Amino acid sequence: MKQLHKQSSTNHRRDEEMPSSGQTPPYSPKSLKHPTRSLPRSLNYLLREQRLLFILVGILIGSTFFILQPSLSLLNPSSTDHPHPRSHFPVNHESVYSNGWSSMSDSYRSGGNTNGKGTGRVPANILRRRMRVVVTGGAGFVGSHLVDKLIARGDDVIVIDNFFTGRRENVMHHFGNPRFELIRHDVVEPILLEVDQIYHLACPASPVHYKYNPVKTIKTNVMGTLNMLGLAKRINAKFLLTSTSEVYGDPLEHPQKETYWGHVNPIGVRSCYDEGKRTAETLSMDYHRGAGVEVRIARIFNTYGPRMCLDDGRVVSNFVAQAIRKQPLTVYGDGKQTRSFQYVSDLVDGLVALMEGEHIGPFNLGNPGEFTMLELAQVVKETIDSSATIEFKPNTADDPHKRKPDISKAMELLNWEPKVSLREGLPRMVTDFRNRILNEDEGKGK
Template sequence: MRNYNSRKRILVTGGAGFLGSHLIDRLLDRGDEVVCVDNLFTGAKRNIEHLHSHPRLEFMRHDVTFPLYIEVDQIYNLACPASPIHYRHDPVQTTKTSVHGAINMLGLAKRLRARIFQASTSEVYGDPAIHPQPESYWGNVNPIGPRSCYDEGKRCAETLFFDYYRQHNLDIRVARIFNTYGPRMHPNDGRVVSNFIVQALKGEPITIYGEGQQTRSFCYVDDLIDGIVRFVDAEPGFAGPINLGNPSEFTIRELAQQVLDIVGEKSKLVFCPLPADDPTQRKPDIALAREKLGWEPRVKLEEGLKKTVSYFEDLLLEGE
């Protein structure tokens, strides 16, 4: 598509979701036109309602498992349930979203000769035998487990992206996103940060799976969006994959304590059996992101948690 000025027309699939809505904010702030596509399975209109009358935003309710005919300059493919509760609710549809969605968006990008970004995931590493995880690690994934609809769906999407890159010389960007948190997370998505905050604010027991010694690395959403935009705006020649996440590592018990310190000591810790195939450790090696993008996270966990707690406090007051 020909661009007659510096303003781009950009498609964001999954645009009403947690990450997608923050990305749209960033793109609109810099002057782009944005087409937000979402079927609202896990996304929510409230995430973009502050943009309701924005003259450069268009919302389209559409499922990416079906072809989309539109004219744009760039594509960010973020459409897919990303929490175990959501993707296990309909695992077949989750796989279709990752695979058919990738095929449809890649076909669109091929027709338009548009640069296309794929939101992949740290779940492609499975329960890693290498720590921290570099992009060169092929992963340790159960292909038939309860999480495989998401893990293997994203792995297949990566395969498709790189096959289009090799076969059709398509301008692709693939990022493996590690645990990200912040305002607009779904309150019932089952992710550990939102779970702990909502439970603590309600004074309910905080549910910890296993002994709570499994580790995660938590990246604040603003930092992640900055990394994604830098990656897509970089000069052609580097397709990825690239890790985007925070290399600061915390145990789940440490996270629970930080949430309690912010909210107040009203909740008790309750320990439950560890879910099947739940990774025991997760930490990104971001040397490549530092080298290629000059990027690394800046928001400390305590600072990001305070902003996220404030968001959920308002959400609970509204009765959402």
């Protein structure tokens, strides 16, 4: 009985200590916080009630920084990092601008000032966005000079070449440059790349080379152009086709304007090149009209300069190589055929102006100065060896009698015209040929 009484008394006390369900206070998480962890009342007030003040102070600080930054840059220009990527990747300028290249780029390096007086102004294209550019045939004569200019202005360049006529030596001064890449590839086969611009130069351009395998020449002009146009369509890149003055054939119009449709033998020994380039122009315009590809078309007239193939059958390289080797200068026919000769740096300037412009073309890119073959032979003799003799041989088939560009369209719309005369540019080419013929294995053949 005592135990029962004791147990009931204990239970009664427990019931008295437990509050009734109706009197249970509501749960509050604040009551669980440690009092020492709560923020001071003043700081808590600022964070809760003065948020607008903090926002205004932040805006004031940011505005002050952006207003004062240009002034600080002007006060200390030496500490400003130029955004031109070339400063981060040194280029062998002596190689890039060798063989007369410096004359083409003087205006670039002087900020566009061509009057010979340095103004100290920064060229506008230093601030341009770095482009990723592919150059097919970039190890060739014209292509390698174009690569030099693109690298010099700060672009990333990918060269595609199968080395049929191109030479590694033409671009080897860029080896080791992180903005340069060389791919051995034939454009007859598709390739996938991510680029902003496509300069399509791949095709043998001299009679000796394009007659060597005419079917391959046709395939390069047609299939190669189709593949590169297809790439431009997929990646939305600008596409420039280097066509040729050969699309005019043996012209009945003189000088030749871009509106002239030409006088071409479609079944002749030169038609693999002539008609191939005409087809490439057709494909380019069809891709532009049908698929919206942004295309440019350049019709290139006779071009000369360093890095030309020594024995490619073109008249300037033939005369120069023969004069250096003490051989007679070979003139085909009566020597009264006329040609116009532009220096390679002028052509490269024209190609870049066309790509960066807003006009499709076609545009004639050439030097309107006209020379007969006998006049050219005389200039070569004066430059290299006045005792050189001239040897006449029968003319080749389908050789045009006259060739002279009308460049008024390029002058008006591209603000371009050639600057280097034949008598000024030829010695630069002679220096390069003499070094290669006398000092390298390339020049040991006859």
